[in-house]
Amino acid sequence: MKHTISILVENNAGVLARISGLFARRGFNIHSLAVGVTDDEKVSRVTIVANGDDYTLEQIEKQLNKLIDVIKVRTVKPDELLERELILVKVNCTAQQRHELISIAKITQAKISDISVDSMTLELSDNQPQLENFQELLRPYGIKEIVRTGTIAIQTGSASLRI
Amino acid sequence: MAKETITVAAAMVKALEKENIKHIFGYPGAAICPFFDELLRSEIKSILVRHEVNGGHSAGAYARITGKPAVCIATSGPGATNLITAIASAHMDSIPIVAITGQVVSGLVGRDAFQEADITGACEPFVKHSFLVKNADSIGEVIKKAFYIAGTGRPGPVLIDVPMDIQKQEIEFEYPESVEIRSYKPSFTGNKLQIKKAAEALKKSSKPLICAGGGVIAAGAGNELKTLSEMCDIPVISTMMGIGAISTSHKSYFGMLGVFGVRTAKLALKECDLLIALGARMSDRSVTDSSVFDGTTVIHIDVDPAEIGKNAPVNIPIVGDVKRITEQFTEELAPMRHEEWQAALRRSKQANAEKAAEELRGRNGSYVNPKSFIKALCGVLPSKCVICSDVGSNQIWAANNVELTDEGRFITSGGMGTMGYALPAAVGAKTADGSAEVVALCGDGSFQMCFMELATAVQHNINVKVVVFVNNYLGMVRELQDNNYGGRRTMVDLSGSPDYLKIAEAYGIGGETVTSDHQAESAVKRMAESVKPYLLQVMVDSNERSLLE
Numbered sequence: 001m002k003h004t005i006s007i008l009v010e011n012n013a014g015v016l017a018r019i020s021g022l023f024a025r026r027g028f029n030i031h032s033l034a035v036g037v038t039d040d041e042k043v044s045r046v047t048i049v050a051n052g053d054d055y056t057l058e059q060i061e062k063q064l065n066k067l068i069d070v071i072k073v074r075t076v077k078p079d080e081l082l083e084r085e086l087i088l089v090k091v092n093c094t095a096q097q098r099h100e101l102i103s104i105a106k107i108t109q110a111k112i113s114d115i116s117v118d119s120m121t122l123e124l125s126d127n128q129p130q131l132e133n134f135q136e137l138l139r140p141y142g143i144k145e146i147v148r149t150g151t152i153a154i155q156t157g158s159a160s161l162r163i
Numbered sequence: 164m165a166k167e168t169i170t171v172a173a174a175m176v177k178a179l180e181k182e183n184i185k186h187i188f189g190y191p192g193a194a195i196c197p198f199f200d201e202l203l204r205s206e207i208k209s210i211l212v213r214h215e216v217n218g219g220h221s222a223g224a225y226a227r228i229t230g231k232p233a234v235c236i237a238t239s240g241p242g243a244t245n246l247i248t249a250i251a252s253a254h255m256d257s258i259p260i261v262a263i264t265g266q267v268v269s270g271l272v273g274r275d276a277f278q279e280a281d282i283t284g285a286c287e288p289f290v291k292h293s294f295l296v297k298n299a300d301s302i303g304e305v306i307k308k309a310f311y312i313a314g315t316g317r318p319g320p321v322l323i324d325v326p327m328d329i330q331k332q333e334i335e336f337e338y339p340e341s342v343e344i345r346s347y348k349p350s351f352t353g354n355k356l357q358i359k360k361a362a363e364a365l366k367k368s369s370k371p372l373i374c375a376g377g378g379v380i381a382a383g384a385g386n387e388l389k390t391l392s393e394m395c396d397i398p399v400i401s402t403m404m405g406i407g408a409i410s411t412s413h414k415s416y417f418g419m420l421g422v423f424g425v426r427t428a429k430l431a432l433k434e435c436d437l438l439i440a441l442g443a444r445m446s447d448r449s450v451t452d453s454s455v456f457d458g459t460t461v462i463h464i465d466v467d468p469a470e471i472g473k474n475a476p477v478n479i480p481i482v483g484d485v486k487r488i489t490e491q492f493t494e495e496l497a498p499m500r501h502e503e504w505q506a507a508l509r510r511s512k513q514a515n516a517e518k519a520a521e522e523l524r525g526r527n528g529s530y531v532n533p534k535s536f537i538k539a540l541c542g543v544l545p546s547k548c549v550i551c552s553d554v555g556s557n558q559i560w561a562a563n564n565v566e567l568t569d570e571g572r573f574i575t576s577g578g579m580g581t582m583g584y585a586l587p588a589a590v591g592a593k594t595a596d597g598s599a600e601v602v603a604l605c606g607d608g609s610f611q612m613c614f615m616e617l618a619t620a621v622q623h624n625i626n627v628k629v630v631v632f633v634n635n636y637l638g639m640v641r642e643l644q645d646n647n648y649g650g651r652r653t654m655v656d657l658s659g660s661p662d663y664l665k666i667a668e669a670y671g672i673g674g675e676t677v678t679s680d681h682q683a684e685s686a687v688k689r690m691a692e693s694v695k696p697y698l699l700q701v702m703v704d705s706n707e708r709s710l711l712e
């Protein structure tokens with residue numbers, strides 16, 4: 001079962017190592033991990049997408065809470081989950097193919113971020129299934145490079161995760 | 164108090180004084196020299212151990228006796244890595260130690276400098292928290308937080324790594340009076356509704372049982388446990404870490420459970436209809452088959468929410484301080500009786516005692532029976548005693564045969580099962596409380612992992628008594644090979660080992676060899692009367708087992 005876990009942490013040195021080490025030790029595989037500072041510069045927010053059964057999830061939440069630098073932990077319920085991930089894809093692109101790729105970008109609402117004689121870099125922020133889809137559409141042109149940021153997530157509605 | 168301009172090293176010493184530290188266990192090296200140099204000017208007594216791991220164990224035992232965080236110190240690199248086993252052992256057994264290590268100078272950190280080790284990184288899985296001090300001005304806050312974190316909630320080890328240049332830096336220093344860590348707020352009082360629910364469940368139970376773990380001792384909840392057990396007539400069993408939580412001679416105490424536990428304790432766990440797991444994590448050593456919980460209402464009381472539901476199923480979890488919750492729980496209850504249930508357990512205990520006596524009668528007289536030896540030892544020792552046990556068959560003999568009053572303590576490495584623990588633990592325990600009679604019970608393998616600490620005892624006049632059970636084997640592993648590997652013994656023969664009396668003599672320590680049961684009592688008496696360290700070399704049949712069946 002895939003879980004999306006939001007963690008508010010003190011922005012201290014080593015905190016990410018503590019968190020990722022904990023996941024590894026407790027046998028919880030991390031799919032993706034994204035981290036960034038919040039509106040309070042002393043607090044960072046980590047979003048982890050990971051696999052595990054309910055028992056492991058409960059243990060992971062409790063063990064995370066035991067880390068001194070962890071302020072809050074919340075596993076976002078699937079039906080309240082607003083997820084985004086950013087992807088950058090560099091594809092082969094001849095002059096003849098440019099129009100096709102521009103129309104793919106239009107339909108998928110991706111941005112063309114860079115272009116060269118024989119390549120084009122497209123950028124898209126969306127949820128995971130859409131990104132997979134996008135990747136499939138670009139594959140026939142020959143993907144030169146892909147970078148993904150890892151998922152960030154927020155709860156839908158007015159509830160919020162704050163200190 | 165006004166701020167003063169001093170070095171970080173001096174500030175560290177001041178901070179320890181403020182934390183009321185009387186002794187530290189340590190080992191020097193270049194990277195921690197600024198600190199030790201300042202310590203010279205303090206009343207704090209420095210005890211030079213002979214290996215850093217032992218300093219960690221000594222600090223651990225010291226903390227177990229005083230109930231407050233104790234301090235061990237090492238230098239960078241190998242000094243720090245030598246501490247790891249002690250830190251990990253303290254972590255497993257929830258023991259509050261503050262370990263301070265020197266680190267190479269800040270500018271060299273990360274460059275694989277001479278004697279550099281990423282000790283905060285290496286210890287991450289084994290600490291409650293750690294600090295790598297990068298900012299000299301933070302030292303007071305770091306130490307204050309370290310003691311607070313180590314000693315509150317579920318106790319555990321905290322590591323502070325201080326680069327050498329930072330130790331020498333001058334700062335404006337004032338030790339903080341208090342700490343506030345917004346992300347660390349351990350629960351103390353138990354949830355009232357849950358406690359009421361637990362009381363209701365207990366009222367319905369006809370065969371309740373308390374399993375006391377190390378958490379009872381850590382919380383100082385022995386009296387509360389006794390009151391609860393006596394008022395509600397509830398039998399008590401314990402985990403290895405819980406031995407001594409209640410007097411072993413208490414009429415409602417039925418021994419240690421688990422793989423190496425006694426039959427009656429296992430029977431009690433199997434037969435009970437309600438279990439109060441009191442500061443016990445019900446680890447795989449205590450419960451091998453979770454089907455024993457089928458049909459049992461489990462009330463789990465623990466300071467650490469992560470222990471709840473981890474190893475045992477739970478019906479009524481209560482999180483908080485074990486002492487406080489036991490008090491709260493008792494307030495909800497009126498006296499009750501479970502005569503039939505207690506009588507059934509007493510019959511089982513009696514039958515087992517007779518069986519054990521029978522075995523003793525038929526045995527080879529040219530060796531000492533370690534089980535009756537331990538009973539004889541406890542008979543001679545004053546009631547205020549600390550028995551420090553090592554790991555191996557000897558640990559099981561000790562666990563199942565020590566006799567302790569409310570004042571007695573049993574100290575061993577439970578969760579980690581670290582060989583070589585007993586002697587340094589005894590050194591720590593005796594340093595913490597000179598009025599207690601402290602005995603280390605060692606296996607001959609285990610003793611050879613730590614006997615250099617005899618020097619520590621001699622140097623610092625620490626009057627510890629040592630018993631070495633000599634069976635010339637790594638007995639517990641040999642037994643495992645006999646049972647599970649078709650008797651193919653390998654790597655367990657201790658041939659080449661020394662005469663332990665001569666070892667003692669080399670350190671100027673007296674002692675004697677005990678070769679048969681009837682010599683035991685008088686030898687133990689001489690040991691107990693000695694005002695200096697004393698060693699008994701106790702010859703044990705190598706066929707002596709640890710498993711009961």
Ligand SMILES: Cc1ncc(C[n+]2csc(CCOP(=O)(O)OP(=O)(O)O)c2C)c(N)n1
Nearest residue numbers: 555556557580582606607608609637638639
């Ligand atoms: C540091 C360490 N290494 C290895 C072990 C594995 N081990 C458990 S019991 C044991 C044998 C202990 O031998 P000894 O101290 O002679 O005691 P005995 O079992 O003979 O009473 C060993 C090697 C351990 N527990 N700790």
